[in-house]
Amino acid sequence: MSAPLHKPRPAGPGRALPDTQQGMRRRNLARVMHTVSAEGPLSRAAVASRIGLTRAAVSTLVDELIRSGLLEELGPERPGRVGRPGSALAVSGHGPAGIGAEVGVDHLSVCAVDLRGQVRARAVRHVPNRDRPAEPVLRELTELIHRVAAEAEGEGLWPAGLAVAVPGLVARDARTVVRAPNLGWLDTDLGHLLPARFPLTVANEANFGALAELWLGEDTPRDFLHVSAKIGIGAAVVVDGRLLHGTRGFAGELGHVPVWPDGPACACGGRGCLEQYAGEEAVLRAAGLDGGEDRVGLLAGRAEQDDAGVRRALHDAGTALGIALTGAVNLLDPESVVLGGALSGLAPWLLPSLRSELARRTAGPACPVSVSTLGPEGPLLGAAHSVIRGVLDDPAAVAERA
Numbered sequence: 192m193s194a195p196l197h198k199p200r201p202a203g204p205g206r207a208l209p210d211t212q213q214g215m216r217r218r219n220l221a222r223v224m225h226t227v228s229a230e231g232p233l234s235r236a237a238v239a240s241r242i243g244l245t246r247a248a249v250s251t252l253v254d255e256l257i258r259s260g261l262l263e264e265l266g267p268e269r270p271g272r273v274g275r276p277g278s279a280l281a282v283s284g285h286g287p288a289g290i291g292a293e294v295g296v297d298h299l300s301v302c303a304v305d306l307r308g309q310v311r312a313r314a315v316r317h318v319p320n321r322d323r324p325a326e327p328v329l330r331e332l333t334e335l336i337h338r339v340a341a342e343a344e345g346e347g348l349w350p351a352g353l354a355v356a357v358p359g360l361v362a363r364d365a366r367t368v369v370r371a372p373n374l375g376w377l378d379t380d381l382g383h384l385l386p387a388r389f390p391l392t393v394a395n396e397a398n399f400g401a402l403a404e405l406w407l408g409e410d411t412p413r414d415f416l417h418v419s420a421k422i423g424i425g426a427a428v429v430v431d432g433r434l435l436h437g438t439r440g441f442a443g444e445l446g447h448v449p450v451w452p453d454g455p456a457c458a459c460g461g462r463g464c465l466e467q468y469a470g471e472e473a474v475l476r477a478a479g480l481d482g483g484e485d486r487v488g489l490l491a492g493r494a495e496q497d498d499a500g501v502r503r504a505l506h507d508a509g510t511a512l513g514i515a516l517t518g519a520v521n522l523l524d525p526e527s528v529v530l531g532g533a534l535s536g537l538a539p540w541l542l543p544s545l546r547s548e549l550a551r552r553t554a555g556p557a558c559p560v561s562v563s564t565l566g567p568e569g570p571l572l573g574a575a576h577s578v579i580r581g582v583l584d585d586p587a588a589v590a591e592r593a
């Protein structure tokens with residue numbers, strides 16, 4: 192399977208497959224999969240009318256998808272419908288699974304998602320990864336991947352690919368971490384360090400978080416900025432339902448947008464970057480607190496108890512976010528800004544100053560700011576779902592490998 196995140200192509204079916212009879216067949220297989228996935232269970236006749244092909248043509252495609260284990264027949268439709276009863280089709284709950292993984296500064300997590308979008312297996316390990324070499328980190332991640340894959344296989348699923356979210360810049364080859372400052376990794380090819388049995392895609396965690404929001408969020412628009420924070424602050428730009436990558440794949444580094452040019456030095460080499468005011472550690476420092484495992488929980492707990500220092504630190508972080516986002520909003524005119532990751536847990540105290548700063552400084556009407564409902568698991572889910580989207584986009588390629 193091609194790298195779904197980095198190769199430029201339209202979302203959904205109809206991406207550039209060869210314009211031959213084989214290419215047409217593959218495109219039509221994708222259209223059937225996308226239709227049943229979005230609207231199923233559906234009869235063959237309903238699929239045919241949705242995609243504008245004859246019932247006979249759809250039946251041939253459906254038979255192929257059933258043989259490949261990608262679609263299932265649920266049995267006869269309920270009586271009372273006009274015409275000959277057909278069997279309802281659904282995407283298979285025993286077919287391919289997407290394995291998603293996340294390397295965090297203080298955790299590793301892996302999950303398996305089936306074609307229906309259900310999480311069927313997961314594993315999480317809390318482990319301090321800061322400045323830890325890639326080899327031992329990925330050895331530990333590989334253990335978790337094997338464990339989750341085995342659990343998924345035990346449920347009759349077969350892993351179709353692996354997607355890994357990392358807190359750093361990833362090259363357009365979708366394998367090489369160019370720089371992950373909080374892990375201390377430079378130019379590291381993860382392809383050599385992860386199980387070779389799965390097609391691999393590596394991407395920045397903010398990009399996977401934004402895709403999760405696009406695919407799984409409630410009423411997510413097609414044009415939005417997704418901002419998430421842990422130690423660092425990442426953003427992803429979604430334009431017309433597609434990620435904006437930039438020339439090298441590094442678009443979205445909101446955390447290194449300068450907020451106050453003479454501010455504190457940042458690991459990137461600049462000064463006064465947003466991360467120095469609104470990253471988890473910066474907020475803890477400003478509030479006079481030490482970290483610990485659950486930094487967001489600590490900050491939220493203190494803010495709830497009306498701790499004046501914490502409230503002031505969060506208010507200032509919201510102001511810094513508002514200033515940095517003003518530039519992005521004025522430049523890109525998104526429909527909304529979505530706060531995800533750790534920011535979603537701190538939103539009640541960040542939002543007032545963030546919103547007023549944004550409203551004061553943007554040219555047009557204030558851009559709405561909403562909070563992700565996916566919580567901190569967004570990037571992990573986005574990673575696993577990106578594999579599933581790859582299956583829907585080109586089911587023939589997956590069936591050939593099955």
Ligand SMILES: [Zn+2]
Nearest residue numbers: 447457459464
């Ligand atoms: Zn910086």
